[in-house]
Amino acid sequence: xxxxxxxxxxxxxxxxxxxxxxxxxxxxxxxxxxxxxxxxxxxxxxxxxxxxxxxxxxxxxxxxxxxxxxxxxxxxxxxxxxxxxxxxxxxxxxxxxxxxxxxxxxxxxxxxxxxx
Amino acid sequence: xxxxxxxxxxxxxxxxxxxxxxxxxxxxxxxxxxxxxxxxxxxxxxxxxxxxxxxxxxxxxxxxxxxxxxxxxxxxxxxxxxxxxxxxxxxxxxxxxxxxxxxxxxxxxxxx
Numbered sequence: 001x002x003x004x005x006x007x008x009x010x011x012x013x014x015x016x017x018x019x020x021x022x023x024x025x026x027x028x029x030x031x032x033x034x035x036x037x038x039x040x041x042x043x044x045x046x047x048x049x050x051x052x053x054x055x056x057x058x059x060x061x062x063x064x065x066x067x068x069x070x071x072x073x074x075x076x077x078x079x080x081x082x083x084x085x086x087x088x089x090x091x092x093x094x095x096x097x098x099x100x101x102x103x104x105x106x107x108x109x110x111x112x113x114x115x116x
Numbered sequence: 117x118x119x120x121x122x123x124x125x126x127x128x129x130x131x132x133x134x135x136x137x138x139x140x141x142x143x144x145x146x147x148x149x150x151x152x153x154x155x156x157x158x159x160x161x162x163x164x165x166x167x168x169x170x171x172x173x174x175x176x177x178x179x180x181x182x183x184x185x186x187x188x189x190x191x192x193x194x195x196x197x198x199x200x201x202x203x204x205x206x207x208x209x210x211x212x213x214x215x216x217x218x219x220x221x222x223x224x225x226x227x228x
Contacts, residue, residue: 035218042120042207042218043161059217090161102149102168105216107161 006108023091120219139208
C-alpha cells in the first residue's frame with residue numbers, strides 16, 4: 001500500500017529559527033509535493049519535485065526551500081521561520097509520469113507547525 | 117492561473133440521504149482533470165474520484181458520482197445514501213501534471 005510518512009507530527013519553533021520538515025515515501029513515485037493548509041485557503045502548493053535532485057517552485061514558495069536528495073525523501077526548509085508560517089503542512093507523492101496524464105496524490109498525515 | 121471555488125462552507129444532512137457539493141473552476145488548459153479529495157477528522161487526505169475534461173460521461177465510484185457541466189465550468193460531487201463516516205471535509209481540485217489547485221473545502225456533517 002502507498003505510504004507517505006511525515007516527521008515530526010508537531011513542531012513548535014521560535015521566530016527566526018530554522019525548521020526542517022521531512023517526508024519519506026515508499027511508493028517509488030517520481031513526483032513529490034509540499035502543501036500548506038490554512039482555514040479558508042484549502043491546500044496551497046509550496047514546492048514540488050520531479051525526482052531526486054530536482055526542486056521546483058509552487059504557488060507560494062517565498063520563505064521556503066526544498067530538498068530532494070533521493071527518490072524517497074523530500075524536505076521542506078524554513079531558514080528563518082516567521083509566525084505567518086504557522087500552519088499544517090502536507091507532503092504528497094504522485095504517480096504520473098507525463099504531461100497530460102491524470103495524477104493521483106497520496107498524502108502524508110501532516111505536520112502541525114507553530115512559530116512563536 | 118487556475119482557480120477553484122467551493123461556495124458551500126459547510127453542509128449538514130441526515131444519514132441515508134443524498135448530498136451535492138458544488139465546485140466551480142477556472143483553467144486555461146484545453147485538457148484538464150478534476151478531482152475530489154476527502155479529509156477525515158484525523159486529518160488524513162485521500163483521493164475519491166476524478167473526471168477527465170474530454171469525457172462526457174460522469175464518473176462514478178461506489179456511492180460517489182460527479183455532475184460535470186463543462187460549459188458552466190462546474191464539477192459537483194454527489195454522495196448517495198450518506199453514512200456517518202462520510203462526515204469530513206471535501207476538496208475539489210483541478211489541474212494537470214503536477215500543478216493541482218485546490219478549493220477551500222466543504223465540511224459535511226452526516227447526522228444520525
